[in-house]
Amino acid sequence: MAFTLPANKPQVPKDTPRNFFIYGETMSGKSYLANEFLNPIVLNTDGNAEANTVPSIQLINEKDDKGRITNSVIKQLGDILLALQTQKHSYETVVIDVIDDVIEMIKIAVCDELTPVGKPRLKSLSEIPYGKGYDFFNQAITELVIDLKALPMNVIYISRQVSEYDDNGNATKDKPSLKDKYVNLINGNSDLMIHTEKLGNNYNREVDRKRKTYYADQVDDKAILKILATIRGAVEPAKGKLAPKKEAAKTTKPAKTEKTKEAPKKEVDSDDELF
Numbered sequence: 001m002a003f004t005l006p007a008n009k010p011q012v013p014k015d016t017p018r019n020f021f022i023y024g025e026t027m028s029g030k031s032y033l034a035n036e037f038l039n040p041i042v043l044n045t046d047g048n049a050e051a052n053t054v055p056s057i058q059l060i061n062e063k064d065d066k067g068r069i070t071n072s073v074i075k076q077l078g079d080i081l082l083a084l085q086t087q088k089h090s091y092e093t094v095v096i097d098v099i100d101d102v103i104e105m106i107k108i109a110v111c112d113e114l115t116p117v118g119k120p121r122l123k124s125l126s127e128i129p130y131g132k133g134y135d136f137f138n139q140a141i142t143e144l145v146i147d148l149k150a151l152p153m154n155v156i157y158i159s160r161q162v163s164e165y166d167d168n169g170n171a172t173k174d175k176p177s178l179k180d181k182y183v184n185l186i187n188g189n190s191d192l193m194i195h196t197e198k199l200g201n202n203y204n205r206e207v208d209r210k211r212k213t214y215y216a217d218q219v220d221d222k223a224i225l226k227i228l229a230t231i232r233g234a235v236e237p238a239k240g241k242l243a244p245k246k247e248a249a250k251t252t253k254p255a256k257t258e259k260t261k262e263a264p265k266k267e268v269d270s271d272d273e274l275f
Contacts, residue, residue, distance in 0.1 A: 015218040017191030017211075017228070019149060021183075023159040023176040024196035029203040031097055033196060033231075034156045038223050040093040043080065045101035055091075061105050061112070068121065072109035073102065074140050081147045093154040099186065100159055100178050103141060110137045141185065149189050154224070157186050161195075194231055207233035215239040 024030045034040065035054055042056040057080060062071035084094065096102055111122040114133055125133035148155045160177040174195065176183050187193050193209040210233070217238035219225040228234040 013218045014220040015212075015214060016221045016224055017214055017219075017234075018154050019190040019192075020154070020156045021159070021176075021187050021190040021193045022156060022196060023161050023178075023193075023208075025161045025198070028161075028196040028198045029205070030158050030196050031095075032203075033194070033205060033227075034093075034095045034097065034158060036227050037093040037095075037154050037156065039091050040095050040154075040156075041084075041091045042095040042097050043077070043102075044097050045105070046097070059102060059105065061109055069109055069112040072113065073105040074109050077102075077144055081144075081151070084151055084153065091153065093156065094148065094151065095156045095158065096148075097158040098160060099157045099182075102144075103178070103182055106140050106144075107137055110140065141182070145186060145189050155190075157190065159183075192231075192234060194234075205231040207231060210234075 020034075022030050022033060031042075034042075035052075040054050042052055042054055043059055044052065044056045045059050047058065057076075059073050059076060061069045061073050064070050083089075084091065107125065110133055111125065111128070114128050114136065115122045122128060122133075125137055127133070161174055162177045163171040164173040164175065166172050174197075178186070187209060191211045191214075192207055195206050195208045197204050197206075214228070214235045215238060216225060216235050219228065219235060225235065
């Protein structure tokens, strides 16, 4: 079939953010915000998958009686993502809650997998010679992020929060508890980084970082637009066309007419009568 070029005409941009990184303190509304997205499935690490009001899958490195991993988080995530890619389903959003734990479990799984048979399980990637452990670990993390982004779904990463303090013990900055290098990897593949916090009886949602500016008239998913409207700094008013400037009303004096010798008595009521 021959390739067909698109019509050469202006089009309205469709620009809906699909990838989100949410962080905040415990009970600050992170999971609540994530569950507002349509038809979510949660990949949970907190051990309370059955307590969720939406479908959830518990992520855990399953072990045998000797403490060796028999079903790793790496394999589980691979199976889940493959199912989301290939099986018919009605899910529209996948939530990783929390990404901090997932990364640590992947690290443990890599150490277990690369431990020689009959030896005590390695405790850190640095114990694996020739940097092989770091290579496996980085590949697993990068593959997870890329595969999630490739899904035709909304993707939400949830992280906990830590605070930085000055010399006087005063909190100066709130940030994700995830290490900066992982924040950069995940945030680099996200559209919006959102901070949640509880202020008294109220909850606040605010954009910390964003890939670009999103405009209301360019977000073609109205369900997401409704959620973005609850997050400070997430979306700007419709860009649209600028309204033409109103010209100031001018008062003009009627032109003076010179008297002619004929001095016609008939008055002119409209321009049409001049022709």
